[in-house]
Amino acid sequence: MTNKVADAQGVYFSGQLQSEAQLENNLIAQLASQGYERVVIENETDLLANLKRQLEKHNKTVFSDNEFSKILNHLNKGNVFERAETLRDKFNLKRDDDSTLYIDFIDQIEWCQxxxxxxxxxxxxxxxxxxxxxxxxxxxxxxxQIELKRRGLELKEAFNQTNRYQRHSFGAGAGLFQYIQLFVISNGVNTKYYANNRKQSFKQTFFWSDKDNKAITQLESFAKSFLEKCHLSKMITKYIVLNQTDKILMVLRPYQFYAVEAIIDKVKNSVHNGYIWHTTGSGKTLTSFKSSQILTNLPNVDKVVFCVDRKDLDYQTAKEFNSFSEGSVDSTDNTQKLVKQFGDDTKLIVTTIQKLNTAIMKERYKSAMEPLKDKHVIFIFDECHRSQFGETHQRITEYFNHYQMFGFTGTPIFAENVASNKLGKRTTRDLFGECLHKYVITDAIRDENVLKFSVEYISTFKQHDIVQDLEVQDIDTKEVMESPQRIEAIVDYIIANHERKTHAKEFTGMMCVSSVETLTRYYDLFKVKKEAGEHNLKVATIFSYAANEDDKDADDSIPEETTDMSGKTVNLHSRDKLESYIGDYNDMFGTKYTTKDSRSFYNYYNELAKRVRDKQVDILLVVNMFLTGFDSKPLNTLYVDKNLKYHGLIQAFSRTNRIMGDKKSQGNIVCFRNLKQATDDAIGLFSDKNAKDTIIMEPYENYVEQFNKALEALRSIAPDVASVNDLASEEDKFNFIKAYRELMRVYNVLATFTDFEFEDLAIDEQEYADYGSKYLDLHDSIKNDRQKEKVSILNDVDFELELIHRDEINVTYILKLLGQLKDAPEKEHEARKKNIIDMLSGDVGMRSKKELIEKFIHENLPEIQNGGQVEEHFKQFWKEQDQTAIKRICEEENLDQEKVQKLISSYLFTEKLPYRDDVVETMNKKPKILKRKSVSQRVLDQMLDYIKTFIDGAPE
Incomplete structure (x- = not known):
């Protein structure tokens, strides 16, 4: 603990060495008491020698040096994901005597062994x-790998430290530290775990908990439960998922673990059914996948059938399952294929309820299905509360003799919200039996696995007036609700506020309305106003054009819409309208979709879903479709002009509450109907009546108060902007960073409110931005210090830079200001110029471009005749500077310019950092082996800085 290496612990503040060392010693002593062998390993030489001994012990053999060298060579290949696969596979070792032996690296069957x-x-x-x-x-x-921080320090610093280790040293030598499956971070009081995934954010680190969702945060308690030897190896061998699409490791959260364990226990030890109540957005697909995967491996299970309730989800669910395990699911395109899968060796099937019904009902499939009647078939139902499920349930129970069924739902049916069908009123418990595990929305918000909702009720009954007055909303007639004046007022509101709600379209929105007829009115008005130049929002829509597809407000379920129109009566007017709207979509994206071909319409649905997820659509306008079963992290705002109740309301609201970075602080719900009581009732039913404050964001005034308190704390450290320069100690700088970061967090929430004005705050906009400039100055200086390997409390502090990016500031905006500067009276020039420079200094996205824009102002702007010529001259200037910069990098580092530009193009296309060898390949003179890592990293850093300056946010 006394050597000063890059991450020596206890050097942050004087007098704190012992507390962290003691934390570490206590943990090791505890693990030793739990049966771990304590071993002294100082370096990689010791690590390799110990590995040889342990693999010999595990495989009950002895390796020669030559044989162990072959094992090491096998182990030292691939990235973290590929090594995770190697860990779970066996190695066929050719021994010195020419015999072969399969080497096991971890026992997955008897995981305690x-x-x-x-x-x-x-x-x-x-x-x-x-x-x-x-x-x-x-x-x-x-x-x-367990990283500890002394009590009082933020866990995020330990998280950042493990990320730095990944960059700096985990790949060193034989790269054995790239076999890390799980990280644990703790400051003694709080402890979290997460999978080894470089793409992961701090938002995806988890507290462990007990079966009742009570968090286990203390390090001692966490070590006793989570780090218990058998449990830990069970988590590694059974509950880490290798996502084949993204090539990343994913680990189950505690509630997912307990749900899977409960289902497995039921199948192993009983003939009973059950259901899992996990709130919408908590990762039910991953839970159901892991349940299905483990069940297929049980010797007494013949088939696992995962049922979804419409064709659209069939595609989506199969795709998600296959991302977890490539080829594990063969999604059934038709009933014939489903019947074939029932008869062949396909162990896991994904199908729709409709096709399952057909398979067990139709006479033509009887002979093929008959042998399955006595097989042990497990049925897992996604969103098990669907209205048509009652009949399916009955048919399965009558047809199969040895079945078990398990349902997943975020919003169960209780006596309070049960609807009646021809089979009577049946709750989720009536259909499935007991609830095997519960994780409700309050649990998920507490654990930061989903976001809170910010609900605003907007009255639009006074023509073109946006009046927040709930009293007038007693008027709820069809004539008033669908009046042209009201619809126009709502469209005007959305146009005026959409950028605010979505942080300048960094996120996206959805609007749900009461009927196809109303939807067409909204869509047509958005289109007219776009053609008139009143907005530039990309609006797209999809709906079912079957007859009678409007809402039934008396029922709290969201009616199912489907792209499969076979056998349905078509509303020709609706179909013609949708065909026209898809034509607009085709013009927007260069596609050729149509409703006249069922396959084309289905493909339109899937591509539209992808474009919404990829933020290529600003507002998705729907009646019911996409309000259930659709996940899109960038979706943060839902505009509601329809009556919603109970689980329909929670399902719809929950489209917005997926976690995505620091800037997405809540799901925004903008209600144009009075859903206040319905919201309170739904929260009471699906959590408890006192949970409202946990689920719904506080009023605007509360955040103003929080901001002003945070500002007081900031000014107690730095009374004014200039005083930031006088912060001498690392502790003072650290406290300033934390204080301004807290200010940014509250501002990020405040800025989404319709009522927000800077005048409500105890600081003006310029001073707030000036503090931000100093904050970024500290970030830049610390970044440079890191490159010098300085040991510092500031090494791992998280600046949350995405929060300091001002949404409206980009190159296009600056060009507009430069044009105004050119045309402004001489006496205003200095003030306007300072304003532009201050903006560039205070925005993380524009800071890299500041020097170039300043150069343009000083050298080029005086030669331009008027503001109208600024854009053309600037683009030419930018192009010249771009070419100069890339040429300079290539000359300084002796690189092949053509190869460098290809490498940059590849990175921009794939968004994957190039491998070190790819960077070395651009060098005209290859550095010596020992220097390759540092030289290639330096060159890569220069390339990334170039991209940040000249390509990210460049003028179009």
Missing amino acids: NQYQVTNQITMEGEYKNRYDVTILINGLPLV
């Missing part, structure tokens, strides 16, 4: 020398 060790302070030297806190070794491989 592995070798467990704990060590600390292993020093690895890669780009920098790093020393890691506590490492858990299983069969000699470092599979769990």
Whole structure:
């Protein structure tokens, strides 16, 4: 603990060394008492020697040096994901005597039958020398890394530290630290875990909990439960998912773990059914996948059938399942194929309720299905409360003799919200039996697995007036609700506020309305106003054009709409309208979809879903479609002009509450109907009546108060902007960073409110931005210090830079200001110029371009005749500077310019950082092996800086 390596612990503030060292020593002692062998490993030499001994012990053999060298060579291949696959596979070792032996790296069947060790302070030297806190070794491989911070420091700093280790030293030597499966971070009081996934944000780190969702945060309690040897290896071998699409590791959260365990227990030890109540947005697909995957491996299970309730979800669910395990699911396109899968060796089937009904009802499938009657078939139902499910349930129970069925739902049917069908009133419990595990929306918000809702009620009954007055909303007649004046007022409101709600379209919105007829009125008006130049929003829509597809307000369910129109009576007017709207979509995106071909309409649905997820559509206008079962992280705003109740309301609201970075602080719900009581009732039913404050954001005034309190705290550290320069100690700078970051967090929420004005705050906009400039100055200076390997409390502080990006500021906006500057009277020039420079200094996205824009102002602007010529001259200037910059990098580093530009193009297309060898390939003179890592990193950093300056946000 006394050596000063890059991440030596306890150097942050004087007098704090012992507390962190004690935390580490106590943990190691506890793990030793739990059966871990304590071992001293100082460096990679010790690590390799220990690995050899442990693999010999695990495989009950002895390896020669030559044989162990072959094993190491096998292990030292691939990235983190590929090594996770290697860990779970066996290696066919050719021995010195020419015999072969399969080497097992971890026992996945008898997961307790592995070798467990704990060590600390292993020093690895890669780009920098790093020393890691506590490492858990299983069969000699470092599979769990625990990073500790002294009490009082933020967990996020430990998270950032592990990310830095990944960059600096985990790949050093034989790269054994790239076998890490799980990270654990703790400051003693709070402890979290997460999978080894470089793409992961701090938002995807998890507290462990007990079966009742009570968080286990203290390190001692966490170690006792989560780090118990058998549990830990069970998590690694059974509950880490290798996502084949993104090539990342994903680990189940505690409530997902308990749900899967409960289902497995039912199948192994009973003939009973059950259901899982996990709130919408909490990851039911991953839970159901892991349940299905483990069930297919049980010897007493013949088939696992995952049922969804419409063709659209069939495609989506199969795609998601296959992303978890490539080829694990063969989605059934028709009933014939489903029947074939029932008869062949397909163990896991994804199908729709409709096709399952057909398979067990139709006479032509009787002979093929008959042999399955006595097989042990497990049915898993996604969103098990669907209205038509009652009949399916009955047919399954009558047809199969040895079945079990399990349902997943975020919004169960209780006596309070049960609807009647011809089979009577049946709750989720009536259909499935007991609730096996519960994780409600209050649990998810508390654990930061989903976001709160910010609900605003907007009255639009006074023509073109936006009046927030709930009293007038007693008027609820069809004539008033669908009046042209009201619809225009709502469209005008959305046009005026959409950028505010979505942080300048960094996120997207959806609007749900009461009927297809109303939808067409909204769509047509958005289109007219766009053609008139009143907005530039990309609006798209989809709806079913079957007859009688409007809402039934008496029922709290959202009626199912489908792209499968076979056998349905078509509303020709609706179909013609939709065909026209799809034509607009085709013009917008260069596609050729149509409703006249069922396959084309289905493909339109799927592509539209993708474009919404990719933020290529600003507002998706729907009646019912997409309000259930659709996940899109960038969707943060829902405009509501329809009556919603109970689970229909929660389902619709929950489209907005997926976690996505720091800037997405809540799901915005803008209600143009008085849904206040309905919202309160739904919250009471699906959590408890006192949960409103947990689920709904506070009023605007409360956030103003929070902001002003945070401002007081900031000014107690730096009374004015200039005083930031006088902060001498690292502790003072650290406190300023934390204080301004808290201010930004509250401002980020405030800025989405319709009522927001800077005049309500105890600071003006310019001073707030000036503090932001100083905040960024500190970030830049710390970044440069990091490159010098300085040990500092500031090394791992998270600046949350996405919060300091001002939505409206981009190159186009600055060009507009430059044009105004050119045409302004001489006496205003200096003030306007300072305003532009201040904007550039205070915005993280524009800071890299500041020097160039200043150069343009000083050298080029005086030669331009008027403001109208600024854009053309600036683009020419930008192009010249771009070429100069890339040429300079290539000359300084002796690079092949053509290869560099190809590498940059590849990176922009794939969004994947190039491998070190790819960077080296651009060099005309290859550096020596020992210097390749540092040189290639330096070159890559220059390329990324170039992209940040000249390509990200460049003038179009």
